[in-house]
Amino acid sequence: MMTVVIIVAVVLVAACAVAFLYARQSGGQGMRRRFGPEYDRTVTRHDGDTKAAERELQERLERHGSLRERPLTSEARELYAERWTRIEAGFVDAPQQAVAEADALLAALARDLGFPDGEDFGEQSAALSVHHAEHVNGYRRVHAARQGDGGTEDMREALLEARGLFDVLVSNGTDRPARRHTHHAEGSGKA
Incomplete structure (x- = not known):
């Protein structure tokens, strides 16, 4: 009987050790899956040090993972x-102003949804x-463009990329963009 207990204990310890090693090895894959392009961006910022990048991402998860977005009213x-x-319509005439307004709008929208205040961009x-994670880079690009980084084409691309984050946020995370507001010409007979 004692031999069976010892064998079961050894098997359990071995199974736990294998599970622990597997979890450690696949931890980076889990972070990579969770953060997508943000994972690669963070690794690059840490000069290829995946452990440092994963530590930073884990800290973000611990600080912000329990945040629940507040829904927006339809209005x-x-x-x-x-x-x-x-x-978007004002970009052609004043690209720098449009980018600055987009940056401020995204900060306000995120704040209204319950994210930290936009005063601390980081x-x-x-x-x-x-x-x-799939859309945050557009916000970073708009923010950098607002600071004067890049030319008009860079600002245009940043605004286009930021639109992805805007659509997700304004749709309450459903990935369905809000109805686009359109103006009809007066007297056109359209409602």
Whole structure:
């Protein structure tokens, strides 16, 4: 009987050790899956040091993982959509101003959803990266363009990429963009 108990104990210890080693080896894969392009960006920022990058991403998860986005009212969604449409329309005449307005709008939208205040861009973008890793880079690009990094084409591309984050945020995380606000010509007979 004692031999059976010892064999069972050894098998359990071995199974736990294998599970622990597997979890450690696949931990990076889990982070890579969870954060997507944000994982690669963070590894690059840490000069290829995956352990340091994973530590940073784990800290972000611990700080912001429990954040629950507050839903927007349909009125708020519509107002944000109208503001974004105006920003895009104004880009041709004033690209720097449009990018600055997009940056401010994304900060306000994220704040209204319950993310950290946009006064601390680093903290807000870190929280967004936990919940919207696939889209946060557009916000970073718009923010950098607002600071004067790049020319008009860079600003245009940043604004286009930021639209992905805007759409996800304004749609309450459903990946369905809010209805685009359109203006009809007066007297056109269209409602």
